[in-house]
Amino acid sequence: MEDFQFYSDQTTEGKIVASLERISQAFRVLLWKKSKEFSLTPLQVQILIFLFTQNEEKKKVSYLAKEFNVTKATISDTVKTLEQKHLVVKDNEATDSRSFVINLTEKGNKIAGQTSSFAKEIYSPIAELSRDDKKNVLSSLIKLIIHLNKTGVISVLRMCTTCSYYRPSDDEKKDHCTLLKRDLDHVHIRVDCREHKMLDFPTTV
Ligand code: SF4
Structure with missing residues (x-):
């Protein structure tokens, strides 16, 4: 490398x-x-x-x-x-x-x-992707961001997978937010949440 x-x-x-x-x-x-x-x-x-x-x-x-x-x-x-x-x-x-x-x-x-709409030229083509493509892109980007946080490149994170209110899915239940009291599928996972409370050790997805 x-x-x-x-x-x-x-x-x-x-x-x-x-x-x-x-x-x-x-x-x-x-x-x-x-x-x-x-x-x-x-x-x-x-x-x-x-x-x-x-x-x-x-x-x-x-x-x-x-x-x-x-x-x-x-x-x-x-x-x-x-x-x-x-x-x-x-x-x-x-x-x-x-x-x-x-x-x-x-x-x-x-x-x-x-x-706040300065990035709309980036937003527009993403909005045209299929639901599955959006889901895959988001999931890949979240993994990348978590890696960058773990290696010290990004110091501030406010997304569900690094939040103490986040409960990852198991065989029976979906991902869940205990603060908002709602299930979180990939569309509802937040990348920049106002209510985020940092975990000591981020959860991997
Ligand atoms: S408080 Fe926000 S960041 Fe934390 S789990 Fe709930 S929705 Fe996600």
């Missing part, structure tokens, strides 16, 4: 890795285009979308730094700029007045909603 060059590797594995690299490039391009439209940086847009979709306990500088793999200083500077643009406000936490959460203003909420 030491001299592995997936760009020149014509195996199926090599082509899949090269394809994922292209898709990752497409995400960067689409995010950059959407950011430019609103005179924001890609990180500013990512933070707005994150605040739009996640719950209180995650709206903190330290969590954002981990989420986006940048320093706390970078997040603090970006939040300051967003405050100056009247897109976010810092509110004291109800339980601890020394710490604060970052919330969207009305204007920030509107822009977050408008920018």
Whole structure:
């Protein structure tokens, strides 16, 4: 694996890795285009979308730094700029007045909603896949993400298979969420869940 060059590797594995690299490039391009439209940086847009979709306990500088793999200083500077643009406000936490959460203003909420569709060119062709193809792609991607988490490449995971509320299927029962009290087939498995609570040791699928 030491001299592995997936760009020149014509195996199926090599082509899949090269394809994922292209898709990752497409995400960067689409995010950059959407950011430019609103005179924001890609990180500013990512933070707005994150605040739009996640719950209180995650709206903190330290969590954002981990989420986006940048320093706390970078997040603090970006939040300051967003405050100056009247897109976010810092509110004291109800339980601890020394710490604060970052919330969207009305204007920030509107822009977050408008920018959150930046990846629709990637979403559209996926929506056209058959149900079985979607299921297989999702299952393969989940396995890949779990591996990347276990090897320390991705530090933050919020999906069912790494959640303490997740009960995997056995011979008689389907996968189940004990918090939402519902069965989870492949369509309902969440990859980015607001209610996620991390397991010490992720479950494999
Ligand atoms: S809380 Fe969310 S991530 Fe956890 S098992 Fe339920 S649906 Fe999945």
